[in-house]
Amino acid sequence: MMEPRSLTTRLLLLxxxxxxxxxxxxxxxxxxxSDRPDDTGRGVYLSTxxxxxxxxxxxxxxxxxxxxxxxxxxxxxxxxxxGVIRGTxxxxxxxxxxxxxxxxxxxxxxxxxxxxxxxxxxxxVNSLASGQGQVEQRRRTVVVTGEIxxxxx
Amino acid sequence: MxxxxxxxxxxxxxxxxxxxxxxxxxxxxxxxxxxxxxxAGDIPEPYETLGVVQATRSGVRLFxxxxxxxxxxQAGLRDVLIPQIRDMGGxxxxxxxxxxxxxxxxxxxxxxxxxxxxxxxxxxxxxxxVKLRR
Amino acid sequence: xxxxxxxAAAGLAALLTGCTAVNTAYVPTARDGRDPFxxxxxxxxxxxxxxxxxxxxxxxxxxxxxxxxxxxxxxxxQEMLPRIRQMGGDGLINVRWNQTQYTALARVFSIFLxxxxxxxxxITGEVVRLRRPGEPARxxxx
Numbered sequence: 001m002m003e004p005r006s007l008t009t010r011l012l013l014l015x016x017x018x019x020x021x022x023x024x025x026x027x028x029x030x031x032x033x034s035d036r037p038d039d040t041g042r043g044v045y046l047s048t049x050x051x052x053x054x055x056x057x058x059x060x061x062x063x064x065x066x067x068x069x070x071x072x073x074x075x076x077x078x079x080x081x082x083g084v085i086r087g088t089x090x091x092x093x094x095x096x097x098x099x100x101x102x103x104x105x106x107x108x109x110x111x112x113x114x115x116x117x118x119x120x121x122x123x124x125v126n127s128l129a130s131g132q133g134q135v136e137q138r139r140r141t142v143v144v145t146g147e148i149x150x151x152x153x
Numbered sequence: 154m155x156x157x158x159x160x161x162x163x164x165x166x167x168x169x170x171x172x173x174x175x176x177x178x179x180x181x182x183x184x185x186x187x188x189x190x191x192x193a194g195d196i197p198e199p200y201e202t203l204g205v206v207q208a209t210r211s212g213v214r215l216f217x218x219x220x221x222x223x224x225x226x227q228a229g230l231r232d233v234l235i236p237q238i239r240d241m242g243g244x245x246x247x248x249x250x251x252x253x254x255x256x257x258x259x260x261x262x263x264x265x266x267x268x269x270x271x272x273x274x275x276x277x278x279x280x281x282x283v284k285l286r287r
Numbered sequence: 288x289x290x291x292x293x294x295a296a297a298g299l300a301a302l303l304t305g306c307t308a309v310n311t312a313y314v315p316t317a318r319d320g321r322d323p324f325x326x327x328x329x330x331x332x333x334x335x336x337x338x339x340x341x342x343x344x345x346x347x348x349x350x351x352x353x354x355x356x357x358x359x360x361x362x363x364x365q366e367m368l369p370r371i372r373q374m375g376g377d378g379l380i381n382v383r384w385n386q387t388q389y390t391a392l393a394r395v396f397s398i399f400l401x402x403x404x405x406x407x408x409x410i411t412g413e414v415v416r417l418r419r420p421g422e423p424a425r426x427x428x429x
Contacts, residue, residue, distance in 0.1 A: 024346065024356075025366055029374075030339030033413060035425060037333060042426075048339070048381035048413040049329035050194045057191065059179040062226055064255040066172045078172040081339055092177055103193035105250075105383060106411060111343045145251065147193040148177075195328075 026111035030081030033104070044090040045100025045151075055149040058096045063088050067140040069112055072120030079140035081106060093148045101146035109141040174255040178227040180235075182245070184285060189235050190245035191280070200283040203243050207279035208233045213271035214256070217264030220274060226253045229276035238282050246280035253277075308388035312360035315368075318417070323371040324378035325364065325412070334415040335425060337374050341411045342366050348387075348406040351394025358406030360386050367410055376414035384410045 033046040045051070065088075067077025089101045112120075120136040127134040182190035184198055210233055212222030223232060229251060238246055253276040256264075264272055315322035318332070344363055346356020357365075363384065371379055386408040389397070397404045 024344070026343040026345070027370065028339075028341040028343075032336040032338045035333075035335045035418075038424075047336070056181065056183045058181050059177055060191070060193065060226060060230065060249075060251060061175065061177045062251065062253055062255065063176075064174045064257075066174075066257045081341075088173060088175060092175060096177070096179065105193075106339060106341070107383075107409070108341055108343075111341065113343075113345060143252075143255075145193070152183075 024113035024115045026113045026116075028081060028108045028111050030106070031086065034100070044093050044098075045102070045149075046086070046089060046104060046146075047100070047102050048104045049102065051100065051102050051149055051151070054152045055099075055102075056152050058093075058098045058148045058150055060145070060147055061089065061092045061101065062143065062145045063092075065142045065144075067142075069117070069120065069138045069140055071124040071135055072112070072117035072122075072138075075140070077140070079108070079142045081108070081142060081144070089144065089146055096148050097150060098148040099151045100149050102149055104144065104146040106142065106144045109143060110139060112138060112140075172257060174257060176225050176227070176253055176255060178225070178230050178251075180227070180230055184245065186244065186285065186287070189238050189243070191230060191234070191249050192245065192247045193249050194247065196245075196247055196283075199286040200244075200247075201286055203241050203282040203284055205279070205281050206234070206237050206241070206246070207277065208237060209275055209277040211273070211275040214261075214264070214274045215271050217256070217261035217272065222274075224253065224274040224276045226251045226276055226278070229253065229278040233276075234278045234280065241282045242284065243282040244285045246282050249278065249280035251276065251278045308390050310360050310386055310388060312364050312384075314364050318378070320377065323368050323376060325367070325382055326378070326380055327382045328380070330378075330380055330415070333418040334377075334380075335418060337376050337414040337416055339411070340367070340370060340374070340379065340414050341409065342370065343407065343409045345405070345407045348389070348404045350402040351389045351391075351397050351404055354406060356406065358387065358408050360384060360408060360410075363408035363410045367412075371414050374414045375416060377417045378415055379412035380415055382410065382412035384408070 037052050038045055065078035067075060067079030069075050093101050124136045180191060182188050184190050210224055210229055212224045214220055254274050256272060264270060314325040316324050318324050342363060344358050344366060346358045348354050387406050389404060
């Protein structure tokens with residue numbers, strides 16, 4: 001009778017061979033930005049598009065947030081579109097005396113598919129169970145750029 | 154247990170120094186004609202296209218923090234792109250894109266300690282050079 | 288002599304196969320509500336922002352031509368459409384995209400990698416919901 005570990009390894013290898021042919025998707029989502037028009041007039045205006053009102057450009061900003069995914073389960077650090085990065089853009093706009101950030105572009109450079117997370121978790125469990133104590137980590141990076149503006153009306 | 158010590162220490166150092174790198178280029182402009190303007194998108198005013206430009210400036214970072222050549226977005230836009238726009242006879246550039254190599258604070262701190270290893274650094278800027286139709 | 292011949296043959300192959308890879312994708316653009324609309328620019332109509340969305344599809348391309356996993360622009364946009372609806376959106380604006388592209392020569396030389404080349408497509412954009420007439424404004428996002 002085949003040993004359980006050998007069967008598990010063979011199954012994992014089979015999955016590893018088949019999945020790249022089926023394909024895998026990684027989806028990253030961020031919270032909402034500003035509406036158009038932004039009737040409230042409050043808060044920092046954030047948009048991937050242009051400005052709804054006449055404006056003056058104050059500068060440009062690039063933010064890179066780095067993080068790690070540990071054992072395929074826990075995300076550590078600042079590699080998220082929300083939180084630090086969205087907050088950081090608003091913060092930098094305020095520092096320059098700006099009212100908003102427009103033409104925002106973003107890219108999660110190394111997103112993980114569900115399969116990759118599962119693989120990482122399985123490898124970590126395998127490593128810990130066999131006494132090697134190695135925790136799988138994956139570097140994550142998100143880059144965001146934008147144009148800081150001040151409304152002139 | 155010993156195998157976990159190094160990754161835990163690295164994670165702690167890394168968490169302590171922060172994980173976000175920010176670079177801001179302060180280049181104020183409007184489209185009044187008094188100065189060269191830059192826009193990361195399109196502009197409402199009518200314009201004539203003069204061409205597209207892409208420029209990359211490369212150098213090294215010393216001690217993790219010193220940037221003698223100027224390879225951040227401020228230098229890329231102010232010292233490389235704006236003079237190029239002037240040379241082409243433009244009033245400004247639209248759909249400007251910019252990207253600078255950014256190192257995490259921990260990397261910069263470690264390189265400051267191991268100062269014999271300079272870090273490669275570069276900034277790439279691009280855009281469409283335009284002349285406003287007045 | 289034989290090495291020079293190999294180099295010359297490779298150079299000729301490069302010239303004959305060319306160095307350009309082209310991919311196109313057909314995306315819905317009508318605002319009739321049947322399919323989410325997709326645009327690389329902004330829109331004039333008033334909208335509510337629902338958030339940012341990035342979809343990445345990864346897989347293997349066999350001999351540079353057979354793409355069973357769907358890692359081209361068309362597949363990426365098809366993946367986007369149901370997710371826009373899931374978020375309650377009517378469309379996606381300011382879309383940016385990037386796909387791994389191999390020239391014909393790279394596909395020919397993939398034979399040395401057992402015909403397997405990594406493929407990936409990434410699409411980003413802002414999901415929006417068109418404002419219905421009379422709809423009240425929301426609070427600021429930040």
